[in-house]
Each structure stands twice: as C-alpha cells, then as structure tokens.
Amino acid sequence: MSTNQEIAEEAHIHGGLDIGGTKIALGLVDSSGHVLAERYFPTADYPVLKDAVQRISVEFSELCTQSNCQITSLGIGCTGQMDPEKGEVLNLEYFPDWRGPGLVQGLSQNLGIPVWLANDAETAALGEWAFGAGQGARSFVMVTVGTGIGVAVLQDGRLWRGVGGCHPEIGHHLLDPSGPECFCGLHGCWESLAGGIAMEAWAQSQNPQGSHFTARELCALAGQGDPLAQQAVERTAHYLGLGLSNLVTIFTPNVICLAGGLIESAAHFLPSIQKEINQGCKLVPSQQVDLRLTRLGSRAVMVGATLLPTLRSQR
Amino acid sequence: MSTNQEIAEEAHIHGGLDIGGTKIALGLVDSSGHVLAERYFPTADYPVLKDAVQRISVEFSELCTQSNCQITSLGIGCTGQMDPEKGEVLNLEYFPDWRGPGLVQGLSQNLGIPVWLANDAETAALGEWAFGAGQGARSFVMVTVGTGIGVAVLQDGRLWRGVGGCHPEIGHHLLDPSGPECFCGLHGCWESLAGGIAMEAWAQSQNPQGSHFTARELCALAGQGDPLAQQAVERTAHYLGLGLSNLVTIFTPNVICLAGGLIESAAHFLPSIQKEINQGCKLVPSQQVDLRLTRLGSRAVMVGATLLPTLRSQR
Numbered sequence: 247m248s249t250n251q252e253i254a255e256e257a258h259i260h261g262g263l264d265i266g267g268t269k270i271a272l273g274l275v276d277s278s279g280h281v282l283a284e285r286y287f288p289t290a291d292y293p294v295l296k297d298a299v300q301r302i303s304v305e306f307s308e309l310c311t312q313s314n315c316q317i318t319s320l321g322i323g324c325t326g327q328m329d330p331e332k333g334e335v336l337n338l339e340y341f342p343d344w345r346g347p348g349l350v351q352g353l354s355q356n357l358g359i360p361v362w363l364a365n366d367a368e369t370a371a372l373g374e375w376a377f378g379a380g381q382g383a384r385s386f387v388m389v390t391v392g393t394g395i396g397v398a399v400l401q402d403g404r405l406w407r408g409v410g411g412c413h414p415e416i417g418h419h420l421l422d423p424s425g426p427e428c429f430c431g432l433h434g435c436w437e438s439l440a441g442g443i444a445m446e447a448w449a450q451s452q453n454p455q456g457s458h459f460t461a462r463e464l465c466a467l468a469g470q471g472d473p474l475a476q477q478a479v480e481r482t483a484h485y486l487g488l489g490l491s492n493l494v495t496i497f498t499p500n501v502i503c504l505a506g507g508l509i510e511s512a513a514h515f516l517p518s519i520q521k522e523i524n525q526g527c528k529l530v531p532s533q534q535v536d537l538r539l540t541r542l543g544s545r546a547v548m549v550g551a552t553l554l555p556t557l558r559s560q561r
Numbered sequence: 562m563s564t565n566q567e568i569a570e571e572a573h574i575h576g577g578l579d580i581g582g583t584k585i586a587l588g589l590v591d592s593s594g595h596v597l598a599e600r601y602f603p604t605a606d607y608p609v610l611k612d613a614v615q616r617i618s619v620e621f622s623e624l625c626t627q628s629n630c631q632i633t634s635l636g637i638g639c640t641g642q643m644d645p646e647k648g649e650v651l652n653l654e655y656f657p658d659w660r661g662p663g664l665v666q667g668l669s670q671n672l673g674i675p676v677w678l679a680n681d682a683e684t685a686a687l688g689e690w691a692f693g694a695g696q697g698a699r700s701f702v703m704v705t706v707g708t709g710i711g712v713a714v715l716q717d718g719r720l721w722r723g724v725g726g727c728h729p730e731i732g733h734h735l736l737d738p739s740g741p742e743c744f745c746g747l748h749g750c751w752e753s754l755a756g757g758i759a760m761e762a763w764a765q766s767q768n769p770q771g772s773h774f775t776a777r778e779l780c781a782l783a784g785q786g787d788p789l790a791q792q793a794v795e796r797t798a799h800y801l802g803l804g805l806s807n808l809v810t811i812f813t814p815n816v817i818c819l820a821g822g823l824i825e826s827a828a829h830f831l832p833s834i835q836k837e838i839n840q841g842c843k844l845v846p847s848q849q850v851d852l853r854l855t856r857l858g859s860r861a862v863m864v865g866a867t868l869l870p871t872l873r874s875q876r
Contacts, residue, residue: 327844385721385723385724401721406700406716406812408700408812408813408814408845408846408850409700409813409814409815409846409849409850410846410849412813412845412846414810414811414812414813414845415810415844415845416810416811418810418844419807419810419811420736420803420806420807420810420841421735421738422737422738422739423737423803424737424739430841430843430844431840431841431842431843431844432841488735488738491735492734492735495729495730495731495733495734495735496729496731496734496811497721497723497729498723498724498727498729499723499724500724525746526735526745526746526747527746528745528746529642529730529733529745529746530723530727530729530730531723531724531725531727534724534725535723535724
C-alpha cells in the first residue's frame with residue numbers, strides 16, 4: 247500500500263499560486279494541467295507579507311488534507327516585477343512590504359517544498375502553451391488584457407527573458423506618443439491606450455460629470471446600444487488591434503492567444519482587431535498567424551505556475 | 562602534398578554574398594570571419610537575374626583563382642523578403658525578375674556547391690554575434706539603419722524567425738500613427754520616421770524649393786551648424802531613440818548593436834538615443850542593456866551569410 251506522499255509523487259501534484267492585483271488564487275494541479283481543487287481570496291486584505299504567507303500556507307494545507315494528497319513543489323505567478331533567479335519580489339504596486347525574498351522563503355519553509363517565482367504573464371503563457379490554446383505552437387505569444395496588458399513570448403516552449411532573467415514589458419511598448427501618460431514613464435504606451443483602466447478613464451473623460459463605469463459595464467452598455475460605451479469599445483478595439491499588429495510585425499508567431507477580463511467580451515473586439523492586423527502587417531504572412539482565445543481562462547496563471555520547475559528559460 | 566580542394570576544406574573557406582539595394586558585395590571568408598578577398602558592383606546594373614547569376618559566378622571564380630583556394634559553400638544575405646527554407650526570393654523591390662528559386666539554383670549549379678539564402682538583416686546579426694559586437698551576448702538585437710531599418714534577433718545564437726521561417730519586419734512596427742505613409746501599409750512605422758529616406762524626405766518637405774540632400778550630407782551639414790540639417794538630425798535621433806526604446810521594452814536584450822550608413826554618423830545620434838531609452842524604459846533594467854556600434858561595418862551581411870549552413874533557427 248502506498249503512502250499519500252508516494253501517491254503525490256507518482257501523480258505529480260503541484261501547487262499553483264496566482265497573485266493578482268484583485269485576487270489571490272491557489273490550487274492543486276496535476277501533471278496534465280487539471281485543477282483538482284482551488285481557493286481564492288482578495289489581495290487587498292494582505293498588504294502585510296507575513297499575513298499573506300500565513301493565509302496561503304493554511305489554505306494549501308487545508309486543500310491537501312481535503313483532497314487527501316501532498317504537493318511536491320509550488321510555483322507562483324505574481325503581478326509586478328520579479329527576479330525569478332533569486333526568487334525575489336522586486337516591485338509589487340501598492341504593496342512595498344512584499345518586496346524581497348520573504349514570499350518564496352516563507353512559503354518554502356511553511357510547506358516544506360521548493361518554491362518557484364515568476365511574473366504572472368509568463369506563467370499564463372506557459373499554461374496555455376502546455377495545456378491550452380498554444381499547444382503545438384512553435385512560436386507563441388500570450389496577451390492578457392485586464393486592467394493592464396501582460397505579454398509573454400515562448401519559442402519551442404522556451405520563455406523569452408531579458409537581461410538578468412527579467413520579464414520584458416511588451417504591454418508598455420510605445421504605440422502613440424499623443425496618448426495619455428502612464429506610470430511606466432511614457433505617453434501612449436499600449437497599456438495606457440488599450441487596457442481596462444485606460445478604457446474606463448477615457449469614457450469618464452468624455453463625460454466627467456457622469457457615473458464611473460467599469461470596463462465590463464462599458465462592454466455590456468455597448469451591447470445595449472449606448473453610444474458613448476460603443477465609442478469606448480471601438481477606441482479600445484482599435485488600439486488593441488494596433489498593438490497586436492505590432493506583435494505580428496515583430497514576432498510573426500504561429501499563435502497569439504488572447505486572455506483576460508476585457509477579452510471575455512471578445513465579440514466586441516475581434517472583428518476590429520483582425521481588420522487592423524490585415525491592414526497593418528503587409529510585409530509578413532499575417533494570415534498565417536493564428537489568433538486564438540484562451541482555453542484555460544482565469545486559471546492560466548495558476549496552472550502555468552506549476553510548470554516553473556521544468557522551465558527552460560534564457561537570460 | 563594537399564590539393565587546393567583539401568586546403569579549402571581544411572581551412573573552411575566560405576563564400577559570402579551581400580545583395581543590397583545599392584551594391585552587390587561578395588567575398589571569401591574563413592572560419593574566423595576574416596575576409597580574405599572581396600569585390601563589389603552596383604545592383605542597379607542587374608535587373609535581369611541570369612545576368613546577375615553570371616556576373617556573381619564569374620567574380621567568385623576569379624576571386625578563388627586569385628586567392629588560390631576553393632569555397633565549400635555559399636551564403637547569401639539579400640534585401641527584401643526571402644523564403645530561407647525553400648531558398649526562394651519572395652520579393653525584391655524593383656527587381657521582379659529575381660523572384661523564385663533561380664538565384665540559389667543558378668549559383669549552386671555554376672559554382673558546384675550548396676547555397677543558402679536569408680534576409681540581410683538576419684545575416685548581419687549572425688555576423689556581429691559570431692565575430693563582432695555581439696560576441697558573448699546571450700540575447701542580441703542587431704539594428705541596421707540605412708535607407709530603411711533592418712532588425713534581427715538572436716538568443717543563444719538562435720535566430721528568431723516567424724511562422725514558416727519568415728523574417729519579421731521589426732523596422733516596420735508602428736511608432737506614431739501621425740507619421741507619414743509607408744509602403745508597408747502603415748502611417749508612422751519606425752522606418753517611415755527614422756530611416757535615411759525618411760530623414761531626406763522630411764528635410765525636403767521643410768524646404769520644397771531647396772536642393773535635395775542625402776542623409777549623409779544632412780549629417781555633414783548639421784556638423785557645420787546648418788539649422789535645418791540640425792533639426793533633421795534631431796528629429797531622426799528622436800525617432801531612432803523611440804524605436805530603440807521599444808526594442809529595450811520588448812526584448813530587454815543583453816546587447817543591441819547599431820550599424821548602417823546612418824549610424825556612421827553615430828556621434829550625432831547616440832546621446833539623444835540614450836536619453837530616450839533612459840526616459841522611456843523604466844519598468845525594465847534598461848541600464849543593463851549594452852548599446853554597441855558595429856565592429857564588422859558594411860561587411861557584416863557578407864560575413865554573417867557564411868554562417869547560414871550552421872544556423873540554428875526556429876519556425
């Protein structure tokens with residue numbers, strides 16, 4: 247008869263942790279990318295790192311007991327700037343207390359397993375490539391459009407990383423210098439023109455006295471025929487299309503996968519995006535670039551994080 | 562006593578051919594990237610492919626006789642769109658007769674050796690990475706600014722190629738939608754704002770009745786204090802800097818190498834470029850990205866082409 251530890255090792259159950267700006271999600275994931283059990287809670291409740299480490303540790307222990315298994319490793323996909331080689335959080339907006347190696351070290355100590363850390367756009371790409379919309383793609387670009395825009399690039403399952411293992415910030419490449427100012431230092435980067443926050447800010451700027459609508463609400467209102475909301479959707483789709491055209495021109499990958507809260511309203515955006523790509527990418531075989539929607543949805547970051555131990559990356 | 566053939570094989574002498582918009586250059590290159598002998602002649606004289614194949618074959622034969630050696634392979638770096646896997650010219654501006662497999666097949670037949678074909682930005686990158694400014698760089702971006710802008714990307718000596726082996730056209734990524742129209746289909750792609758032709762066109766547009774100056778002449782005039790030429794240089798440097806900032810944001814490579822006719826006036830451009838990168842790339846460790854000038858100069862395309870037989874690429 248096998249012990250639970252032996253079963254876990256045979257079945258390779260891994261912990262996946264998705265630390266986003268809104269929620270922290272964690273789950274048990276098998277080697278085929280199936281989520282066996284999961285939980286989530288609001289990020290905003292945990293500005294103090296040690297409280298977060300404690301809560302995450304307890305949740306994982308409970309999940310493992312409940313599922314009658316053990317995890318042999320933990321992978322974290324975290325918003326913000328990470329040093330994946332040192333396992334350190336470099337910059338997590340609004341949460342200065344999280345900076346440093348404490349997240350990885352604390353969880354490794356509490357759970358007694360090795361812990362890997364990466365940017366959440368990277369783990370989402372790994373997840374979709376291994377188990378979702380990117381399967382079989384030699385070159386693959388994953389674009390997550392939520393409040394902001396996260397992008398990661400894989401070729402042959404190999405993650406493109408910059409100097410020192412950093413995550414390049416493709417979502418902040420310059421697209422239109424006449425655009426609004428962004429915290430990245432530019433006016434008119436892609437995120438400042440096509441992210442969810444950008445969409446909301448633009449709609450508000452057109453009607454400063456009116457109510458503030460979220461991007462999701464604007465998409466719903468556009469569907470109901472509201473003219474301002476329709477303009478906001480058209481403007482966002484236009485800039486999403488311009489940025490995606492740049493990815494087609496720059497990488498001409500086999501597959502681009504779209505995910506994120508804003509993409510859940512894909513019906514509003516896809517025709518305009520495809521039009522921009524057809525118009526703007528005449529020097530490369532853009533019609534061979536396959537534009538796909540996420541198959542893992544909001545679980546991509548968590549599922550992909552469990553692949554970090556096997557990652558082939560580059561500095 | 563060894564035959565010449567044996568000496569050539571031992572010493573691995575390769576033929577390199579650079580087919581540019583202005584001139585065709587060819588040379589004998591050893592395994593260390595040294596050019597043993599070279600020749601060039603104007604591209605404009607050879608709109609008919611069979612004449613070009615004949616002239617190139619004769620020049621190579623004469624060079625080999627003169628140098629008392631034989632070449633065991635030929636690599637071609639050619640401007641325009643190529644299919645490197647099929648060895649076909651897809652699109653060579655102004656020279657429709659060159660389209661198809663005739664260039665590779667004709668030279669292979671005449672010279673009796675295997676012939677490889679690639680885009681010239683790619684072979685320039687291979688040359689600088691192996692023997693020039695990119696030596697030792699894990700991730701490497703090569704930018705050639707002449708009449709247009711050619712870019713190629715390597716990681717661990719592996720060339721980034723798009724779907725079907727195509728060469729992505731990074732020089733035509735959108736930078737400012739208010740910019741001039743380009744043959745690529747966009748308004749305000751990088752080349753339309755920062756290439757040599759763009760610089761000349763802008764200067765002419767500011768003084769339509771005045772003489773037409775080349776980019777080289779404008780750089781010289783700027784050095785002599787001419788105000789319009791100085792504005793043209795400043796504007797070009799600004800847009801070169803914005804595009805290079807995007808490459809830093811998108812790839813954050815260990816090294817970016819600058820080459821090409823316009824870069825020969827680097828003193829005019831480098832301070833402004835570095836300023837743009839420092840301002841616009843705050844989310845990535847841009848200070849770790851090493852901006853270097855070409856070491857192979859105008860020979861990079863020819864020297865790099867000789868490496869095509871050993872290329873590790875990706876589709």
